[in-house]
Amino acid sequence: MYSEYNSLEELKAQVIADWEQTGLDVSTRNRYPIRFVLFDNFRDCSQFVDYVQEEMDAIVQSVDKWIDPEYPDIMITYTELAERIQAHIKKMDGVNCVIAPFSELARFYDNDEKKTFDALLKTIKAFEASSKSFETHQRVYVPIVGLEGKMESFKNDSQSTIWRLRAEDKGLTYRLILTNGETFGVNGLEKHYTVVHNIHEWLNIWKDADKQVTPNIICTSNSIYGNAKFAQPDNAFAFVLCRDAYDFLTKGLQLQFGGMTKALGDGGNWQNLASQIDISNGFSFSKYVKNYFSITDIDSHEAFIKLWFDYPGQYERWLLARFYQLQQNGEGFICRILTKTTTLIGNDFIEQMVLDMTEIESEMVVRQYCLREAAKRNVVLREGVESTLNKRLQSIAEKYNAASALKYCTGITEKEKELAISWLGKGLISVDQIKDFYPDMYHYYATPLGVSVNIPEWLPEYMKEYKRAKVSNTYTKEVDIQIKNINGSEVAFDTWYQGFSTTRTILQGREDIEVFYWVDGLGIEWIPLIKEIIREKNSQNIFLNDIKIARAILPSKTDVNKTDLQKLLPEYEQLMKMGDLDNLAHQSTNLWPNTIIKEVKLVRDIVEEIIAKYNGKKIAIISDHGLTYLSQLCEGLGLNGVESDHHGRVAIKKNGGWTKDDNYFRLEDGTTVCALRHSSLCNKVPKGQGIHGGCTPEEVLVPIFIISSNINNTEWSA
Template structure:
């Protein structure tokens, strides 16, 4: 039996009328005491509770719960049983049973019609005779469930009184989680918060003090909240994880608009622990925690990424970066495509996404800066990304339409060995100049630098050209004609070999009685070709007061093997002391490896060896020495297959026991049983591919460096004068007289933004490489060790003439 009321006064009047009814059907009306009172909203319900007629008492459903299990859900049959039991023992008073709907709305009325069954059983419960006699009533308020009560409104056996006010008092927002509020602080300051069913039911005793937004972490309510619809008293927000709770439930702007993957949830839960809802500002929190006050770009993000100590901090930084990037920038695009916090995945994306961009130039600088930082941290990308990187770079280089080598070089970075391999291949084939890769592969650039040793005189200056050719050959994996020509001349026979060899001192001659040398370090297999490379490494330590003082080129004894020369080095240290060995290029040379990777690996060995010593430098004067050098050119030519000898060191030397004829391919040693190859052809079989070798008489095997370092900088007093200040296109070189240079000083010439090497001629005269002359560029600057010394004005004539536009008129 449904009745509609538009004012509480009318409803209260009818309550009194119903209570005192004595007319028709009075017996039935008194027999069934339950009256369902429907409200659109809680504001009307509270007014009903507060202003109810006298003599109506309250009875809360929370008294029906198990106090030891405050979240245990009463089934609809248990609730029905409790209410029916209360009806049977009802005293001589009327009661409001509440909050009925706040439990009943969560019963399954979709498949099992639990709500319908509950209402049906309650409405049919008869009051005891004395209660009937006293016209006792039980009022059960139901808020916002008109949809579910609709069928009972049409049922004359159910008393349903509906109150509809003219005022829209809004709805409550119920933010529901599964047993947790994720340790967020300050929630009670802005929300009504309940943690279980008991607290949920008690909440409604607060009346108008209940806030419009309610956070409920009752697991049982969470499990049944989907049964609550339709409902015009609540809007429901189910938060199934910390992300949903923080962003949708608490409306925090954390920058992420899409649902994160499950692997990220521990980070969201960790973030929640740091949040106090009363004063939380995400941007400020990240800036203070990670010290990212200056983070404005993708490069700044990468710097901060490496500063993070934990995965949580990296995740937090990533979240913040995505928020402030506004979807712009190359690094943002790479970060957005990461499925995890893997450093390998991030930099794999940074390495390869550029190839999908139409306007690659727009992102080159940002990408390269990020990749350089990754290389400094020894980051490794995936094999798949490495293969893609190499394939794409090779394809671009091979296609002028796609940008050719010009674009390919700009896309190179120092991150992967695959890229460094391409640098070696392209430089060695003349596709690019070594200057173009200086920023990304400085090791290769400085390895190829001229020896630039002022200690070389007319009799020894040729080795500068030789080692230039040797390094070109090594990089190209192919013999350079310069090397063949010099070997054919200098090592034409044993006599010519000994003639040039006698122009160099031995390591013992140079270091014997050098009382100022505190420590000797032996690098097994270090050759002269490494001098520019090592000189550059040492120059980086000048801020640590570590300076290069002297460089000498000396000879190893024949045969150029460790067993022969180690003893000579050992004799330089006091008796009883062991010569410290700090690097082993020898063992590496004999191992199986592939071109051009072994060049990269060899550079790492040398760099690590020198740096390990200098990083522990304690002010003592030290000398780096070597027992012999290594040749990587014998693997490129056939062996001589000489009979009657026993191969040693892959044929770079051999022993014989029977008489052996003299031959210009080898030199016989004074022991009467050993021969050493004068050329790159090994005496027996060819040196294995990928192997370096030693034991023979080529310059790279027999000449070794002595490099002296200390905490004292060499005293300098340079002077420079120009020899020729008029230069033309037929002979575009400039000569200078430079005095005061030590063996370690490197003179260069700066002209029109390009650096040119100055080569020693004689009598302190130095001549430039051929200049690329420009009529308007009339200034040259001489630099010593990259520091400007003097500038000179020159007169330039390129030989170019302009066409006379009026010729013929």
């Protein structure tokens, strides 16, 4: 029998009438004590339970008591539940009782294929009263909340007693946020949500009418999660099934992420994000991101690329990328590159940017800036990417001009640098055009010498022509004229050579210098670059106080000059060697222009290493000799009957003396001569190799750098 009531008062009247009822069917009513009472919301249900406890002396039996405490998240079967209810009714021995909460468990029984919900109700409704219960008119009230749809099939069942209280307000439903066993590490949930972890806790929150259950309930019970699909239709709960952290944050907690949606490549990043969220005092995604990266905003490509390299982790880059895309509405060069990027770890993002050779001026600016930052951090691209870039740059240069291709050069690959040096050597570009993407090469090449006092007038011009010939890998007419002028004879050479003092002569007695650093093969060609590197360190209180140019002892070889430099130190102290340009010069694998790139990098690395060791003392960087890369471009003179040393830059005749010759300079020992010009005295210097031992300015002139923490010690001008 099914009946409806429009108010709680009507339902109360029915409760009394049912218990006191007389008439023809009283026997049937007393024989079957189960009364299913349907409610649209928990408020009405709670008031009803309070009423029957007070007016009908009904005893409430909570279903959670029948859950095994050792297995709080295992659902008891519908048959066991029915048996428990039957046993409880018998135990009550005629006393009225309430089985509650009941529907909060029963709603999760399978009612699709197995029809266990229907089976449960059919079993319960058929329970018969004992003789005593019959006499006392025992009633067993079973409140059912929100399952109007499931109860539809029992409306016309004459053996069932079903009362339904229609609610004026059906908007009192709860949002039940379901997860499969976790809350994904989100903190502060208990401040805003009722949180239950298993079936026992779930049932427990409904048995206490005074317990404050929040409108939003988080349930991590695996059993309820797995059976939630059977609860529909349900007008007491709005189920929110959260399959992952993204669902939990956006659908469950309804946190706002600026429209950011789950993407295929998100992986475990939403889980990571969830674990760092605390909703105790609310949540702002924008504020979280800014706090995470310790910034005020990420509204520019400069800010983005800095953070990209400062935070190389998967989650960090995902967070940065997604937030930046939101900020930029998915527009712009970086956003386009991010959509092409398949993995955030490693260099895929940078490689995608390298190969996106945009023609939009504003995007080219962004590309150049980002890739130059990557170059500063020594990002290494895959060989295939570097090769593809090289081919594209050459194609642009051939189709248009080198200057057009140079717009895409950022210094991130050696191939770019090789092309730039090649174009520079051929005069296709100016040195100013490489300043931004290859600053070290610019500082090496743009200034011929870097010192303008106490030097011969011809020296800056000679070094300019020497560098031009070296960079072009061509023995130029200009350098040939210059060297024949200054080293045309022994007298011509010795005239300017004796105008310089040796390093030991200059520094002897300098007690203010506390440490000497010897760099093997460092010639005066490197003065401009080293000046710039030290200038960059001024903010660290490291200053270049003086630059001097000294001469190496002939022959300009390491063994001869190191011995002399060693005399600057006490006998017990060894000269400290830092870096070796000499060793690089002699490599048989050297190829132009790659060797120049290696040299430039090595010089910076050497100076950086010296500065890293710097501890505030006054130091001197000195050298034993320089190097020339022009001898490998000239044929050897092929002198007979002599012993070749350093590929003919030095020649030794053990029998007989040397006659005067404008091709070499005779030393005082009478057996040794040094090449005056770039042509070596014996065989040709191997291709690609630098050499020393001869008399050219780049071989015999060496720099002295005095460095300290006192800016006021500066005595040089340039």
